[in-house]
Amino acid sequence: MIEYGQFCPIAKASEVLGERWTNLVVRELGAGSETFNDLRRGLPLMSPSLLSARLKFLEAAGVVERSDSGKRIRYTLTEAGRELKPILLALGTWGQRWAPTRFEPKDLDPSMLMWDIHRSMKADYFGQHHTVLLFEFEDYTSKHRRWWLIVERGEVDVCMRDPGYDVDLHILTDVKSLTAIWLGQITFAQAIRRKLLKMAGDSQLKKDIHLWLGTNYFSSVKSVNPVRI
DNA sequence: GGGACTCGAGCATCCTATCG
DNA sequence: CGATAGGATGCTCGAGTCCC
Numbered sequence: 001m002i003e004y005g006q007f008c009p010i011a012k013a014s015e016v017l018g019e020r021w022t023n024l025v026v027r028e029l030g031a032g033s034e035t036f037n038d039l040r041r042g043l044p045l046m047s048p049s050l051l052s053a054r055l056k057f058l059e060a061a062g063v064v065e066r067s068d069s070g071k072r073i074r075y076t077l078t079e080a081g082r083e084l085k086p087i088l089l090a091l092g093t094w095g096q097r098w099a100p101t102r103f104e105p106k107d108l109d110p111s112m113l114m115w116d117i118h119r120s121m122k123a124d125y126f127g128q129h130h131t132v133l134l135f136e137f138e139d140y141t142s143k144h145r146r147w148w149l150i151v152e153r154g155e156v157d158v159c160m161r162d163p164g165y166d167v168d169l170h171i172l173t174d175v176k177s178l179t180a181i182w183l184g185q186i187t188f189a190q191a192i193r194r195k196l197l198k199m200a201g202d203s204q205l206k207k208d209i210h211l212w213l214g215t216n217y218f219s220s221v222k223s224v225n226p227v228r229i
Numbered sequence: 230g231g232g233a234c235t236c237g238a239g240c241a242t243c244c245t246a247t248c249g
Numbered sequence: 250c251g252a253t254a255g256g257a258t259g260c261t262c263g264a265g266t267c268c269c
């Protein structure tokens with residue numbers, strides 16, 4: 001644990017939250033992740049051993065509650081943890097406005113992007129229709145190239161293997177462009193016009209992509225140093 | 230087989246003592 | 250006072266365990 005040797009409340013808060021990854025674990029829990037594997041999907045570069053250590057630390061600090069139903073272990077935020085939400089949102093707003101975004105390969109992560117998108121998609125748009133969306137990243141050749149989002153009864157599932165259903169809409173793009181759209185750095189219309197995003201399939205889904213895909217929470221915050229795509 | 234870890238080796242970074 | 254070395258600490262990666 002970091003210790004600053006100061007009574008200042010900011011120092012005390014930093015002793016709890018200042019370690020690497022800690023804020024992002026709280027972010028994931030605040031966004032609705034509850035199981036160890038959900039958290040891993042939202043934090044793909046964090047090792048499981050470190051995630052386990054951080055969860056134990058946050059539990060001891062009174063930020064996270066661990067409950068074991070016998071079937072599976074759930075992690076949820078305590079009242080202290082929930083009170084961090086506006087603080088993290090303020091931190092994110094500051095980051096979107098002031099922190100330089102370079103979109104270098106090390107900052108781009110298709111798994112984190114798809115996990116984030118699947119969580120914020122407007123599932124209500126699809127009603128009771130079973131809908132299959134295939135996202136294909138032209139800049140990836142590995143197992144991370146194709147991602148299926150399956151919408152069913154208000155739930156969205158993300159899949160890295162072909163689930164075997166007919167695809168309603170095929171979206172061909174690259175990770176950098178979709179990240180830029182997701183963060184509000186460029187609009188769908190601009191991306192389509194510049195052929196950074198191409199679609200094949202259901203014409204209504206194509207037309208309404210800006211309605212159902214959603215955007216990152218901070219996308220409306222204007223950056224002082226926007227990136228050039 | 231999936232979920233939730235745990236362990237150990239190796240590497241990276243940080244901290245502290247020492248030296249010029 | 251600043252640079253350096255070496256030990257301590259932290260982190261990742263990969264493999265494995267345990268339980269349901």
